Amino acid sequence: MATGGGVISALAQGFLDGGAEFAVHYPGWHSHEIYDELVMGSLKRKALLVKMGMALNEKVAYQLAFGASLSGSRSVVIMKNYGLNVAADPFLNSHLTGVNAGLVLVVTDDMDVEGSQGCQDSRFYRNFHGGLWLEPTSLNQAYEMALRSFQWSEEVDLPVVVRLTNDHFKWRGWCAEPAQASEATDQVQGSKKLSKIEASKYVVHPKTWKPHRDRLEAKLRRVQDLVDGWLKIDPSVLAGGKRLRVQVGACQGTPADAEDEEILKVATVSTYPLPSQLMASVSSFHEVEVEESGAPYALNLLQAGQAGLGTVQIRKVLRSEPDHSDRVIVWDGLEKLFSALATIQPRHVVADLGQSTQESKGVVTSCLCLGSAVAVAWGVAFGSAGRDYPFCISGDASLLHGGGRSLLDDAVSCAESQSIGLCIVVIDNGGSASTGGQMVSSCLHAHLPSFAESVLYADTSEGEFLALFRRCASERRFALIHLQV
Numbered sequence: 001m002a003t004g005g006g007v008i009s010a011l012a013q014g015f016l017d018g019g020a021e022f023a024v025h026y027p028g029w030h031s032h033e034i035y036d037e038l039v040m041g042s043l044k045r046k047a048l049l050v051k052m053g054m055a056l057n058e059k060v061a062y063q064l065a066f067g068a069s070l071s072g073s074r075s076v077v078i079m080k081n082y083g084l085n086v087a088a089d090p091f092l093n094s095h096l097t098g099v100n101a102g103l104v105l106v107v108t109d110d111m112d113v114e115g116s117q118g119c120q121d122s123r124f125y126r127n128f129h130g131g132l133w134l135e136p137t138s139l140n141q142a143y144e145m146a147l148r149s150f151q152w153s154e155e156v157d158l159p160v161v162v163r164l165t166n167d168h169f170k171w172r173g174w175c176a177e178p179a180q181a182s183e184a185t186d187q188v189q190g191s192k193k194l195s196k197i198e199a200s201k202y203v204v205h206p207k208t209w210k211p212h213r214d215r216l217e218a219k220l221r222r223v224q225d226l227v228d229g230w231l232k233i234d235p236s237v238l239a240g241g242k243r244l245r246v247q248v249g250a251c252q253g254t255p256a257d258a259e260d261e262e263i264l265k266v267a268t269v270s271t272y273p274l275p276s277q278l279m280a281s282v283s284s285f286h287e288v289e290v291e292e293s294g295a296p297y298a299l300n301l302l303q304a305g306q307a308g309l310g311t312v313q314i315r316k317v318l319r320s321e322p323d324h325s326d327r328v329i330v331w332d333g334l335e336k337l338f339s340a341l342a343t344i345q346p347r348h349v350v351a352d353l354g355q356s357t358q359e360s361k362g363v364v365t366s367c368l369c370l371g372s373a374v375a376v377a378w379g380v381a382f383g384s385a386g387r388d389y390p391f392c393i394s395g396d397a398s399l400l401h402g403g404g405r406s407l408l409d410d411a412v413s414c415a416e417s418q419s420i421g422l423c424i425v426v427i428d429n430g431g432s433a434s435t436g437g438q439m440v441s442s443c444l445h446a447h448l449p450s451f452a453e454s455v456l457y458a459d460t461s462e463g464e465f466l467a468l469f470r471r472c473a474s475e476r477r478f479a480l481i482h483l484q485v
Contacts (some may be wrong), residue, residue: 007168010139011106012037014146016047020076021101022068024052024061028080029115030108030169035078057371057401058083062090062105069103070197074150078106081122082369086401088125091159095129096212097202098157098219102150105161111294112166117353117369121294122163126272130220132227133161133272135249139171141270156222157215165293167250227271233278237265240284245317246302248292274298279305283312291317334427334457334485338363340465341391344473348390350377352398364393371402377422378411386420389473395427408449408480415478423472423479426452452480 011034015023020042025035032054042049050073055061058079065077079087084107091105109123110116126133132152136142145162153160200208201215238244245266252268265285267278282288282302290299296316303314338361341349351364352373368376377392394402408424415421426448455468472479 005172005174007136007139007142007164007171008034008037010142011146011162012041014143015076015104015149016041016045016049017143018147018150019074019102020047020049020150021073022050022052022065022075023078024055024064024075025078026055026058026061026083026086028083028108029110030164031078031080031083031106034106034108038076056404058086059090062087062094065103065105066090066094066099069099069101070202072101074102076104076106078108080108080116081110081120082116082118083107084122084125085120085369091125092128093204094159095131096204096209096216098215099153099159100197102153103159104146104149104153105159107161107163109163109165109294114166119294121297122161123272123294123297126161129216130223130273131158131161132156132223133163135163135165135270135272136168137247137249137252137268137270139173142168145270152226156226157219158223163249165250167293171250224273224276227273228276231269231271231275233267233269233275237267238277238281238284240281241265242285243287243289244282244285246278246288246290246298248290248298251291251293251317269298272298272301274301274305278302282306282314285312288312288314289317290314334483335361336460336462337425337457337465337483339462340469343466344469346391346473347388348377348380349393350380350390351393352395352402354395354398371398371400373398374402374407374411374424377424378414381420381422382414382418386418386476389476390422391469392422392424393427394424396429399426405448412449412478421472421476421478423469423481425481425483427483427485429485448482449480452482454482454484457483457485 008030015038020038023035023038025031038049039051041047042051050068052061052064055064061077061079061083065075068075084091084105094103107122109121111119111121113119123133134145134149136145149160149162200211204212243264245264247266247268249270269275269278279302283306288302290296290302292298299314299316306312306314341363342361345363347365349363349365350373351367353367353370366376367373373392373394377390380388380390399407411422411424468481
């Protein structure tokens with residue numbers, strides 16, 4: 001049997017064959033595509049997969065998956081690299097508590113900034129509590145990693161992370177199911193369902209931090225043993241010589257110089273921690289070069305392992321850094337609204353991250369991150385003691401991501417008590433438009449106070465928007481506009 005095309009299909013097939021029972025995501029660069037493939041695959045095979053869909057934010061998504069793991073369901077949660085910032089608190093703490101049924105996080109690391117706000121390498125989160133991170137080197141390995149990931153998570157009592165970079169999504173073709181996959185599927189299908197939850201194990205508290213620390217050290221030793229037992233590098237490659245190239249994950253495309261081909265040995269790795277076999281062999285070479293996507297993370301691990309052991313030179317293979325900034329779409333979908341703001345020329349127009357951030361009139365003055373616009377605009381108004389009257393442009397998914405009704409209630413209360421004003425425009429388009437139109441999991445109307453003014457974009461002229469914004473600014477009031485598009 002073969003799985004569908006590309007790494008997305010290989011992972012989805014592997015997760016389903018490995019016994020995935022619960023899936024949740026937050027949309028982002030390719031992350032929602034993996035979730036969609038999982039859902040379609042489960043429907044085709046009539047697999048028992050609880051499909052949570054899009055969570056309110058990445059923190060909620062991870063917490064849902066962790067809870068499902070506690071219940072005994074093998075769970076996968078999918079998000080992009082910047083989403084892991086939002087989920088960092090529960091993600092890191094779950095390394096201390098451990099898991100019940102297998103828990104897998106798929107993080108899409110957009111190192112070429114094709115569809116993200118910047119270049120951020122998620123691997124540095126591993127510096128806090130270690131863990132088992134996987135970065136497949138082929139479609140077949142992507143399938144096998146997904147297949148075994150729940151079982152590995154249960155064996156080491158940690159969440160397992162699958163990291164995907166830009167090169168992974170360039171893979172084409174079909175993934176042939178390994179010959180041993182049917183046997184492996186039988187071995188990994190049974191979920192770990194505890195009849196009784198060990199309370200102290202899953203409680204993060206000052207009273208439990210020392211036992212958690214001690215257990216974590218033991219778990220990390222099991223992780224290293226698992227890596228060393230699964231990933232074998234040809235001993236002849238590591239036997240020593242002049243140059244060794246370590247290729248990480250999907251980075252296998254930089255050719256060696258013709259004159260060096262005979263003296264260059266290549267080792268391909270796909271796990272963090274790196275195999276002990278590799279770490280012990282580095283000192284046998286005069287030079288070691290590391291080819292990886294993102295920051296010099298694997299390189300730093302190799303250098304740390306060689307500290308004080310010799311004079312081997314370890315350097316990074318330079319890779320081209322494509323610039324995709326010229327492909328960014330300048331959006332004119334709400335031109336009447338932004339034209340009105342351009343006429344007023346407010347000092348602060350704070351936007352959430354989305355398709356409206358780069359709008360055709362260039363009036364947006366600040367955008368910190370997804371879900372931040374309301375709080376940032378509120379801070380502008382409060383910090384200036386009412387001197388500035390900021391305008392805030394958010395969206396339905398962005399507002400819910402940042403706090404929803406609770407955030408609005410706090411902002412209203414502060415505005416009334418401090419006599420400050422701001423204008424919040426919430427674009428209601430029924431979902432996360434910039435990542436594929438996923439429906440938000442909560443009704444926006446339920447998160448808006450009764451004083452919100454509802455405006456239908458199609459029925460409102462630029463002049464009417466201008467009059468509305470001028471009135472809000474002149475009255476210096478807290479205005480909330482529900483813009484239906």
